[in-house]
Amino acid sequence: MINTTTLSRRHFLQLTAAGLLSFRPKLNAAEINTVLGRIPIREMGSTLVHEHFLVDFIGADAIQESRWNKDKVVQKVLPYLQALSPFGVKTVFDCTPAFLGRDVKLLVQLTKQSGLNIVTNTGYYGAVQNKYLPAWAHTETAEQLASRWKQEFEQGIDGTTVKPGFIKISVDGPHLSPLHQKLVRAAALTHLQTGLTICSHTGSAIPAFEQLDILQQMKVSPRAFVWTHAQVEKDISLHSKAAKKGAWISLDGIGWGEAEWYAETIAQLKKEGWLKNILLSHDAGWYKPGETNGGDFTGYNNLFTTLLPLLQKKGFTKRDMNQLLVTNPAQAFGIGIRKI
Template sequence: MLSSCNSSKSANQIHTVQGDIKVSELGLTLSHEHTMSNYGKDISEASNYDSVQLFNQVIPYVKQLKALGVNSIFDCTTAYFGRRIDYLKKISEETGVQIITNTGFYGAANDRYIPEFAYKASAQAIADIWIDEFKNGIEGSQIKPGFIKLGFDDGKSPSAIDTKLFEAGLLTHLSTGLTLAVHTGENLEAMLLQTQLLKKHNIHPSAWIWTHAYKLKDDATLIDLATQGAWISLDGFKTPNTTEYVNRIKLFKEKKLLHKVLVSHDGNGFPSGGAIRPFQAILEDLVPALLQNGFTQDDVDQLLFRNPEEAFRIRIK
């Protein structure tokens, strides 16, 4: 457990790939993007990139994001799925955008990015790996994770391994205070299991981000979970779904739950070496549409500044 002194200090700080900052320094934040990933490639190749091509593509693009006002990005590419903290650090240094990396294993995508040892290891043994990254740094570096990234397979009952990884995430949270961002989508069985396990471990729902919640069209369920304190991540924004997003965000505002919504793109700066899957449309399209449809600048600041700051604040909940 965090001591009360360390807990107070952690609650006011967040780990970036360039070191600790105050959470109040996050600024305008994209809460779910991929600076790079090798989705689709074998786990043995997931961390191998053409670094020259990557930097030539990603650095200019992230500089464009910085010019648009983006100050921080939460990078959701996990270990064994293409996480490269050395590359993230260089991109952050070159662009001035603060990048926050993660600990955890990605349980979605039919479990193709889960390391073999995790199937035999206990939840506590897996949690110990993630806790060590938080306390001592990732892969022998000084870089520490700012959140826990996990996932459940789409359209399936939760598997034993995905469930064990989530329990490991809960144990990690109880030791570190890191928030869990969990790929859940429209898998209601996975959502129900997660809420049950949160309750079993006496962890408040505010420690959990329902990632890809936009895929579920049942707004009543999203509103119910937000009312309980969970974070609802509408992280698949693209220009064509502007009207849908404005209407859904408006519903949360009407229910006085705007403070529980995160918005992002699930973009990718270097998807398996392909063209950028962009993540600037929120600033170019969604924000203007919100302001034209009854939202105030303070509402926009709530979504892009204050909500990420609160969602990822490091404290046991």
């Protein structure tokens, strides 16, 4: 599945990667939690903010770690992580939440063997008719859910010392259900107590703005909110509107094609002054327990082999690329409470 590139293109990309590494953006003193501990955000380097290593769609009532063998998963995923080194990538966020296959011991194995910083999450995934929510998510209050997530931030996940680097929630459209409104309130409360950024699997604009309204009621700044899967919304004026409020716009499905649409959208948002709000990633991967050798796997390279060259053709500079892949991820995810 790893793209074969021509020598000249590879050479060009290596130059791009070298450029990414040599540029030192000015960043504040904030930090982020990787699965091996805290690092300053200036050490994140070129970052993919939304990828997956393993996802198990069996459902919250049946999921258990015995459904996969960590060594076999590492064997499958590691070459795809190693393939990122020519592109200068230093940090990858694993966006698989609890009850969908989050396995922090697996992430520790992958970070040690790949040399990449890996970042994991806390929070619950409400989309797909709540199939991935544990029973207590239906009955507990937002405060009780937030206290579970805060506990992972303070003490570690699943009996380990691994701490989350962001909050990952997920909602269904077209409008937020009361249950999903509660997940957003729980994420807001967790943000106010931990300073972790909220990534919400959202898609179209209506639920994105409904979530921003809830955050506003709770005095949480839009700068603490990542509109995840914003590429599902095709009306770019709505991306601009959310960016104007301060929200992060995550165009994170580059693993699945439509590179020209991404390039045009990013160029349009740049023209309107919102390059500083855009996050890019593939949403690619992933090992699927229950399938032979984890099934098909999509690598994490389209962004570098297809999208960046398209952006270069549109006149994007080295500084723009750094903004997208180095500065924005660091500014979006540095731990810090952001109130209105």
